[in-house]
Amino acid sequence: MKTVLHPSYFPSIGSFSILAQKDVIWEIHDNFQKQTYRNRCYICTDRGKHMLNIPIKHVGGNEGRQKYVDVTIDDSYKWRKLHWRTLETAYRTSPFFEYYEDDLKLLFEEQESSLFEFNLKTIKIIGGCLGIRIPMEKTSTYEKEVSSNFDARFLIEAKKESIVPFQTYSQVFEERHSFVPNLSILDLLFNEGPNTLSYLKNQPLTFLNV
DSSP states (O other), rough: OOEOOOOSOBHHHEEEEEEEEHHHHHEOOOOOOSTTSSEEEEEEEEEEEEEEOOOOOOOOGOOOOOBBGGGOOOOSOOOHHHHHHHHHHHHHHHTHHHHHHHHHHHGGGGOOOBHHHHHHHHHHHHHHTTOOOOOBOOOSOOOOOOOOOOOOGGGTTSEEEEEEOOOOOTTTHHHHHOOOOOOHHHHHHHHHGGGGHHHHSSOOGGGGOO
């Protein structure tokens, strides 16, 4: 069986654990919803858990809801520069930031307008850093209840708490804030480097039975 996921902005460690262990199908027929990982991720700075949010162009009036694949990024202010500067400030002293920064910085220099496609690019870049193939199969229709595959679409909901006891690893600001679980895959990558893939493969996926 395959696992249905939404592509999110530099996905959480829980979501990337699925990518490291399972064959994935991307959900492309759902409606965009606010306050989800579709346009945000969480890292850890010197002040603690911190959200990076991608601004989008909202559809109003009679158009109503819009499909996730139709959402466009709002580049009316320089959020890309802000996000990259924040990542540099938070992780410059981490063991592996310099090792990956050239590949990752390119993402913030592009002008991809589609949120969906930009998120897929963030996932492909991380996959390349880890040496794993990122599947590109997409759903053919929307199913409210997934019957033939595992449904992990609930992981896109940013308000849900972590539902598994994530294994700890060394974090830059751990002495100040203690261990912060299930941040963006970036936190794990910058802190653990080549050990990231092993960590992901050893992460229990018991939440898929929820």
